[in-house]
Amino acid sequence: MPLSDDALDQLFREARTHSAWLPKPVDDALLRQLFSLAAMGPTSANSSPGRFVFVKSAEAKAQLKPALSPGNVEKTMAAPVTVIVGMDMAFYDYLPKLFPHTDARSWFVGNDDLIRATAQRNSSLQGAYLIMAARSLGLDAGPMSGFDAAKVDETFFAGTTIKSNFLINLGYGDHAKLHARNPRLSFDEAARIA
Incomplete structure (x- = not known):
């Protein structure tokens, strides 16, 4: 059953990428709910390589x-939460749990190209699901690149198999500081039906 126009507006048509934030905190329970929703999104072989650090504290x-x-410092320091969307390069070790009906782990062991492509693609999908889950729960999001991945990995993922992918600022956006929406490509410019 299709969602209502109000829901589609909240998720897509009226939703915006935010760079300015209201000084309103985001509760930890809401972040847990957000993760629970995002975790339900599909990934190939249910691989779920995304790993998330919700950066909230001043420290x-x-x-x-x-x-x-x-260019990302001011908006990130002002955001109530910044999510580091990471990718576990050893995600396949969880496949016996996540995809138990076959030996999917063996598809990846020793295949670095497949590991890298699967981790990148699917953690990106999971980050997108996180954005949509945030919007569905009344939060605004500001996804971004523009960071030193090696520094983030050293600071937040040292001693693990996790690498950073991208960042998402979360909170309650200041709608008064939005600029006009940038254009989008039309169907005929970006798609075709074969």
């Missing part, structure tokens, strides 16, 4: 700050 924000590109 964690200070650790993240030196890794940010200059």
Whole structure:
């Protein structure tokens, strides 16, 4: 059954990428709910390589700050939460649990190209699901690149098999500071039916 126009507006048509934030905190319980929704999105072979660090505390924000590109510092420091969307390069070790009906782990062991492509693609999908889950729960999002991945990995993922993919600022956006929506490509410019 299709969603209502109000729901489609909230998720897509009226939703915007935010760079300015209201000084309103985001509760930890809401972040847990957000993750639970995002985790339901599909990934190939249910691989679920996405790993998430919800950077909230002043100490964690200070650790993240030196890794940010200059244009991303102010908005990221002002955001109530910044999510580091990471990808576990050893995600396949969880496949006996996540995809138990076959030996999917064996598809990946020793195949670095497949591991890298699967981790990148599917953690990106999971980050997108996180954005849509945030919008569905009344939060705004500001996804971004523009950071030193090596610094983020050293600070937040040292000693693990996780690498950073991208960042998402979360909170309650200041709608008064939005610029006009940028154009989108039309169907005929970007798609075709074969």
